[in-house]
Amino acid sequence: MKIELAESYGFCFGVKRAIKIAEENKNSATYGPLIHNSKEIERLEKDYNVGLTDSHKSFSSGDKAVIRTHGIPKNELEELKAKNVNVVDATCPYVTKPQQICQEMSEQGYDIIIFGDEAHPEIKGVKSYATYGARVVTSPKELENLKLKEKIALVAQTTRRVEDYLEIANYLIPRHKEVRVFNTICNATFENQEAVRKISKKADIMIIIGGKNSSNTKQLFSISQDNCKDSYHIEDEKDLDFSWFKGKQFCGISAGASTPDWIIQNVVDAIEKNQ
Ligand code: F3S
Structure with missing residues (x-):
């Protein structure tokens, strides 16, 4: 079986930028997940001590709060600033x-x-x-x-x-x-969507990798399903079921804008190994 990656997939500019900001701000915390990928969030916590809280109220004066790529409500941002929290804004432009x-x-x-x-x-x-x-x-x-x-x-x-x-x-x-x-749909989304459209037309199985709560991954999955009925949305290689690939000739792969390369590589390796 041939395995091919879409021409454009995975990390977008906004996610790359946010991860860099988080890595540069060790010992901080994000309010809500920085990006919609739990595995990458775990890596940031383990390697950079960037924690995660689910309330902006948990920050106190002097704490460092990294604002997630998706942004936060205006009043909450104002509350953080009023409390003298050190706000580092990783909201995607x-x-x-x-x-x-x-x-x-x-x-x-x-x-x-x-x-x-x-x-x-x-x-x-x-x-x-x-x-x-x-x-x-x-x-x-x-x-x-x-x-x-x-x-x-x-x-x-x-x-x-x-x-x-x-x-x-x-x-x-x-x-x-x-x-x-106003055209506020982002280019990274366009490019990944166009590429998945193209590859899903020729593939007989499609694997879309990304967080289950990631909106852009869900959109990629839906485009893929329009063209290829054997499309699967997985978070990482552990979600693969190798019986899906029986009798298939061409496996197309794409990944959401918050899916790191190391997860994509693990998936490709697992599919190759189990052929
Ligand atoms: Fe930003 Fe677009 Fe990525 S909105 S976070 S560049 S998918």
Whole structure:
């Protein structure tokens, strides 16, 4: 069986940057996981003593808090600063952007629509910047019963599929006088998505590696499933079931933006060894 990696996969710019920041700030803690990959989080804790807490309230004056790539809600950031916590911001610049847009457009009187997952930390953070509130939707259907102003500003979660974002824009544009559509989907996501689309069309089995809570990995998996019915989302080599590969000719591999190379390599090695 041939094994091939997608042309673009794995670590994105924002994750690389955040890991570097965390490594440079030993003996600190992140509020919420820095990235959505538990194995890499464990490595940072073991090798750099970068801890993890699930509440911003657990930081005291003088502590060092590394802000996760997904960002945190505005009021929590303000609370940390007011308490004199040493804040080291590892929010991805592609996430800071929609935060700024939400704040500016909300203050200019636009109704803010966010296309994304309301429960995802990135969206909780982005939404908090809309001074006069924002609506979060995942499909045009959810817009049907909303009472909205004439002026709309639309942003997307960085890891969303562009095709789905266009559906939201297509719904809003004919119904409102002004719709400002901001392309806040990040390039790394585009590149990994394009590459998985391409390889999943020729593969008869696809392995997508990444955290089960990683939004961009889930998007890659969904694109892969559209083209290759034998697609599997795994976190690491321990999740592999070698019976999946029986009779297969071409195994395509991709990985989410927070999946480190060492995990990808372990998966490739395990598949090769068990052929
Ligand atoms: Fe940033 Fe895009 Fe990565 S938003 S964290 S560069 S997937």
